Amino acid sequence: MDQLTTHTDTLIETIGKNSSVSREEMSDLLTAYLPTNGMIRVIDENENDVTGKLAKSQEYTDVPIEYTTTERREVISFNQMDVAIVTKPIIWQNGKIVTIQVSDHLIHMNETMQTLRYVLFFSSAIILIPTIIASFLLSRFLLNPIQKLKETMQTNISKRDWQKIDIENRSKDELYEMEVTFNEMIDSLKENYEKQEIFVSNASHELKTPIQIIKSYAQLLSRRGEGNPELLQESTEAIDSEADRMQNLVEQMLALAKNQQEQVMETLDMRELLQQVTITFQKAYAPREINLLVDEKTKYVWQGNPDQIKQVIYILLTNALKYSEKEVHIRLQQQNDEMIVSVQDFGEGLAEQDQQHIFERFYRVDRARNRETGGTGLGLAIAKVIVESYQGEITVQSKIGEGSIFRIHLPNMDQ
The missing domain is CATH 3.30.565.10 (Histidine kinase-like ATPase, C-terminal domain)
Structure with missing residues (x-):
């Protein structure tokens, strides 16, 4: 549009310098400034073309005729084609104000835009295909460790296998740090679980002994305790001693659990x-x-x-x-x-x-x-x-x- 405006201004300046030439000479002059894919018109106040249809192709002359005394620049769609039009008022040879209309069908622009569409499509494909491939590989790189972590956790939950994640030959990124932390957590859980099993096993064993002694002496008393004062005293003392020891053991286990809770300072x-x-x-x-x-x-x-x-x-x-x-x-x-x-x-x-x-x-x-x-x-x-x-x-x-x-x-x- 800027180029067409400059072209029209040059044409008007040339008309002003050659205002005294004949009508035929003026027509030849205008033809020299004719756009390749456009038209030049001089329109009087009755919307008649003063110079005739100056165009290299008949289809370019179908642009609507309009007389105006104001300057206009516009692009219109006409016959499925975009047309750039510059309209300016000038003083014609007879001293009257006429409208000069210069149009240019944007054929090259449409062709260029179509070419650009093809270029954009292929360049986007060239860019997107490696991007999609890289995204797929990156997602696998990121998701595989997470999937592996998930599977390991599920295995540990279902089988209590205390499996850890293999972190050898791994890049030391945030996922690596997460895997290291997970392995440390598994080690801690395994250690605490084993300590708990040992504690329960030892507690069971320690309680089993006095219970068995008490039971044995009680059975002995039921069989031979009647009328045997020495056996009765021995059994009573043993039962009392083992009961005290069992009570002491239970109290200390309760104290051990209690002291793991927060206390008032x-x-x-x-x-x-x-x-x-x-x-x-x-x-x-x-x-x-x-x-x-x-x-x-x-x-x-x-x-x-x-x-x-x-x-x-x-x-x-x-x-x-x-x-x-x-x-x-x-x-x-x-x-x-x-x-x-x-x-x-x-x-x-x-x-x-x-x-x-x-x-x-x-x-x-x-x-x-x-x-x-x-x-x-x-x-x-x-x-x-x-x-x-x-x-x-x-x-x-x-x-x-x-x-x-x-x-x-x-x-x-x-x-």
Whole structure:
């Protein structure tokens, strides 16, 4: 349209310079400016073509005639073809205002647009085909690990097989991190499940023994207890002893489960708490010597549950008094960012292999000796659970023939 407007302006300028030429010469002049696929008209106020139909093809002259005194630029659809038309008023040779109409059928544009459509279609195909293939491959790359993860999870749920995902030769992307996390979760679940099975198995075994003893003595009493005072006393004492041991075992298992739950925190004076525990044990185990060693000038303020902390100290003191005949020392220290409570005895001590398992549930250094003293093998496991619930640590240092030191490391909590 811009090109046609420029062409029309040039034509009008030429007409103005040659306004005195004859009608035939003017027709020849206009023919020189005729568009290849268009037409030139000069229309008077009666909508008559002053110069005749100037066009290279008859079909180009079918454009509607319209006289106007205003300049117009437009594209119209005519005979299933787009036509660009520029219409401008000019002063003709006779001094009257006429309309010059220059049109150009947009044949080349239609051909070009058709060509562009073909180019766009083929270029889109060239672009889309590799894109679709790449998308398919990328989706397989992304979905295969997810599908594999899903299948592994379903296998673990249905078969309890604890299968893990093979992550060798895998690119370390987000999916790789997810697979690593999944494998770590499977390891943790497997470990906890096995611990649970061991716990249930050991608990069943530990409860089975006293139940069997009680049942055996009850059957013995029913057969020969009547008129046999010695057998009656022996059976009664055995039943009472095994019932106590079974009650102790059940209470400790309940305590183990209870201490895994969240407890109410309080601000504690650890020195005062240990003094109370020490006095209680000194009275209960008199004349055994139980000493509390603490720096009186240091503040030992900590946050925790007093019942839980007392339970840990009770467990350690009970073991120390049970498995040694000499004095027992309790020591409270403040070191860097943690508070340390240690319980030291001077008994037979623990072998290195026993120290590695002493905090496991139902583990006993000497099963026969523990049965005699009424131990269940759960005390130190309970202490460990409680201490670790405060992000702390419980350790043991021992040497055969010299005794043992159990240390509770408690991180300082915000007040």
